[in-house]
């Protein structure tokens with residue numbers, strides 16, 4: 001593996017627990033030479049329930065190698081599902097395993113407590129490498145934490161590469177990923193990066209509509225479009241100490257809880273939580289100096305029209321433009337999986353994955369564990 005340009009597959013299963021994203025790219029770990037096709041494979045409801053159970057079981061973990069309760073079995077199943085996803089992707093693209101240099105494997109975050117220096121992503125990198133016959137880089141967050149970082153977000157190095165490939169901007173450009181949790185990366189014209197988690201993204205909406213209506217998410221924001229914002233409830237979320245703290249900290253899915261039953265009807269709850277998702281990004285972007293001129297919105301939340309409308313009008317009042325990833329020439333579904341492909345190549349080359357301006361790590365550090373096939 002001495003050649004400069006590598007072909008890498010990235011695998012992401014994010015905090016929404018909606019499925020496995022597969023992307024492919026060619027890169028030298030600095031420039032993105034080519035972004036390829038993308039495949040999203042949803043989890044069936046029964047497996048999502050097993051993942052949720054694993055998140056519950058993870059609450060007792062004190063050492064990141066522990067696998068209490070159902071976790072060991074779920075980790076194996078998750079890994080085999082990733083191997084099957086790669087096979088499906090390769091078959092669909094007419095590619096063979098020999099044509100892939102490396103796979104970047106995120107795994108599933110089951111616990112994230114940056115204040116205790118603890119982050120756990122389940123996923124057996126060695127098993128995945130053996131199943132696929134391709135080397136795997138996994139566990140990319142741990143080394144950052146060892147060096148005083150928050151262990152997240154890791155996508156910013158990739159956002160910076162995308163921005164660098166789009167020419168020199170004259171204003172601060174801010175990538176926003178609205179996944180289960182939202183995070184942002186601001187890239188100044190001089191190339192400097194600031195990044196951090198910005199608040200709850202879709203996770204509250206997903207948990208709310210699942211509990212109230214038995215559906216996994218509010219498609220297009222249609223339920224929200226029939227409701228109104230409950231100001232009291234919204235304020236309770238937006239006054240959370242996370243937004244006003246001196247130090248930016250990364251979030252766990254459980255840092256915010258959905259409204260209690262009876263606090264809102266279905267539509268008003270969905271509308272209020274969509275407003276909270278948009279307003280939290282704006283509140284968090286308020287820590288940036290100068291305020292960005294352009295926001296590029298990625299992740300599943302960009303498909304919720306109410307979040308987008310709210311965010312457009314709030315950012316517009318601050319004089320900023322808002323584009324979806326696609327409007328900016330990127331693929332908003334594939335971006336995180338692409339990032340894991342990019343980071344895997346950086347890891348192989350010993351390049352930094354995180355920086356003081358992204359995770360608060362003491363110095364730029366690489367990371368990840370290499371499992372050979």
Ligand SMILES: Nc1ncnc2c1ncn2[C@@H]1O[C@H](COP(=O)(O)OP(=O)(O)OP(=O)(O)O)[C@@H](O)[C@H]1O
Nearest residue numbers: 014015016179180181202217219220299300303304
């Ligand atoms: N068509 C749609 N309309 C509205 N919301 C959608 C749509 N499609 C996806 N979403 C939302 O996006 C979520 C998935 O987003 P994404 O895949 O970016 O998150 P993730 O990668 O799991 O999370 P994270 O980035 O926090 O790790 C879904 O759970 C849902 O809430």
Ligand SMILES: CC(=O)N[C@H]1[C@@H]2OC[C@@H](O2)[C@@H](O)[C@@H]1O[C@H](C)C(=O)O
Nearest residue numbers: 015109112152153154155181183197
């Ligand atoms: C611990 C963990 O898995 N964090 C996720 C989560 O989902 C979004 C946000 O919170 C971000 O910090 C991170 O994922 C993205 C992919 C990242 O590390 O950049």
